[in-house]
Amino acid sequence: MTDTAMIASAGDGNAPVSPRSERISRLLQHHGALMVLLVLVVVGSVAFDSFATPGNAASIIVSSSFLAIIAIGMTFVIISGGIDLSVGSLYVLGGVLAAYGSQYGFAVALLLPLAVCGAVGLVQGLLIARAGMAPFIVTLAGLLGARGLMLAISDEGATTYLVEDAAFAALGQGSFLGLTYPVYIAIALALAGMVLLQRTGFGQNVYAIGGNEQAAALMGVPVARTKVWIYLMSGLLAGLAGALNAARLSSGVTILGIGLELDVIAAVVIGGTLLTGGAGGLTGTMAGVLLLGVIQSLINQVGTLTSAFQQVVSGAFLALVVIAQRLLGRAQRLS
C-alpha cells in the first residue's frame, strides 16, 4: 500500500520536471524517516552487541506502541492542517480514569476513559469547526482543562488508583509471540487508519481540507463535520493509549504525559507529514515513532549519556528534518 497519495499537491505535477531528481526528492521526503531508521538500526547493531537482540527490539516496540496510537490521531489532525496539543493531558487523564473505573469491572475501565476523552475531543472539534477558533489555542485550553480534570479526580495528583480488574490489567500486560497486546492494537489501528486515510472518501476529505480549506468547502467537502470527526478521533485514541498504559502499569500514574504532545508532533513531522497540512501519511508516522524509540535506545546503550542528551538529539533531528523538508519542497517546485 502506498501512503504517498497527495491529491492536494497534484497540481505540482503539471509542470515539466526532470523525473529523476523529482523522484529522489519525493522519495526522501516521504520515506526519509524510514531510511534514517534503517541506517540507525544497522549502525546500532554493528556498534553495540546488546542492541540487535530480540529483547531490546521488543522493548523498543512495546514502549513505542502507546506513542504510536496517539500519533495515528495526530497524523489525521496535522494532515487536515490543524494541531492537537491536548493529547498528552488526555493520555494521562485516560490512564487515571481507566484505573479509577477498573473497580467497576472491565467494561467501565475501558469505556470511561474513551467516553471522557472522546467528549473532550468532540468539544474541541466543535469549537474549531463550528466556532472557527484556532486549533492551536483550543487544544491548548484542552491541555490545561484535561490536566485540571485529571488533578481534580486524583486529589491533586496525590491519589494513584490501582487497576483492580485482572482482565483489564491483562489487556496491557498479556503478550503474544513476545510482544504485548498494545503492540497488536497499535498495529491494527495503524492499518485501519491507513485504509481510512487512503481508501475512503473521509480520507480524501482530510487531505482536501488540509490542502486548501476554502477550495474543499467550495467542492462540497463537509469541512466542519470532517474536522469534528478528526478531533474526536484524536481524543479517543489518546484516551485509549492512556487506558492501555494504565493496564500495563497496573495503576493510573498522574505524572506521565507532560510534553508528550510534542513528542507525538515530532514523530508525525519526522515521518514526513507537512505541518501545513495536505500531505503525509501513516507509514511515515510509524517510522517516525520507531525512529524516536531507536534513538532513545541507542542513547541508553551508550550508557554514559543521560536522557537529557536524547532531547538534544531529537531536537536537532527535528530541526534537520524540517529544514530538509523545506529544501526538498523548494527543489520540487523549482525543478
Place this chain on the structure above:
Amino acid sequence: MAEATAASPRVDRARLRGWLQEYGVYAAVAALLLFNVLFTPHFVDAANVRTQLVQVAPIVIVSLGMALVIGTQGIDLSVGSVMALAAAVVVLYLGYGAVPAILMALLAGALVGAAGGSLVAYVGVQPIVATLALLVGMRGLANVLVPQLKEFRNPDLIALGSGSLAGVPFVVVAAVLLTALVAFLVRRTTFGRQLVAIGGNRAASELSGLPVKRVLLTVYVISGVLAAIAGVLATARLQASDPTSLGLFIELSAITAVVVGGTPLSGGRVRVLGTVMGALLMQLLSATLIKHNLPQSWTQMVQAGIILAAVYATRERGTR
C-alpha cells in the same frame, strides 16, 4: 429611523465585541481586584502584593517577547527552554563574576533566538515546528550543562534576585522597564511599524520593500533575549540553577497572557499593556482561587475556560 433601530442590535453586538476585545482584560483585572479587596483577607497587604508581583514578573517579561512574535503571525515555543538554558549558563560562568555570567546567559538566549529566527525567516520553516525543535533541544542542552539543581553563593546575583529599589523588588523593576522599552519599540520605532506590517500582510510587506527576513530574525532574537533575562532573574531569586524545571510550560502561560490581552493570533497587532494585563489577570486568578482554598486543578480548568472565552471574543479570521 426605522432602519436604524432594526440594525442597532447587530451594531451593538459588534460594538460590544470590539469593546470586549479592547478593554475586556482591563475590566476583568479590575473586577478580580475589587473582589479580592472586598472578600480576601490580607490581600492588599504589602507582603502579598509584593509576592504576587514578584511571581508574575518573569511571565510578563517572557510574554512581551511572545507578543512581538505573535504580532508577526509567529509563535515561540522555545521560551521556557531558553530560560532553563540561561539558568544553566549563568551558573557555569559565575566564576568570572556576575556581570560576565549574565551577559553570557543573554548571549545564549540571543543565539537560540537567532537559530529559531533564521529557521523561520530564511529557511521558511513554520514557527511552531522551528521553535518546537528548540524547545526539546535546548531543555536537553541545559540539562546536559547542569545535570542537577546547583546552588550558588555569588552575592551580586543573589542581590539581584532578592534586593529591591525603594521597596520595589529589582525583578519587578526590570519587568516594568522592559515593558516600557517594548512599548516604545512597538509604538515609536520604524522596527515596530515594520513588525506589525509584516504580521498584517507578509506578501505586501515584501513587495513594498520592507526587510521582512531581517525583522523576523530580530523579533525572535528579542524574544530569546527576553526569555534569557527572565531565566536569569528567576534563577537569581531561587538562588539556585534548576534547568530541569525552570520555565517549564511558561510558553503556555505567555501565549495565554498575550491572547487574553487582546493580541490576535492572526498577527498584525501587538498590545503591550494588554499583554501585561493578561499576565496579571492569570496571576490574580490563580492567587484568588488559592486564597479561597480551591485546588490547583480548578485553576487550570478556569484558565482553560478563560482562554477559550478570550479567543472566542477576539476571533475573526484566525486559522491556526
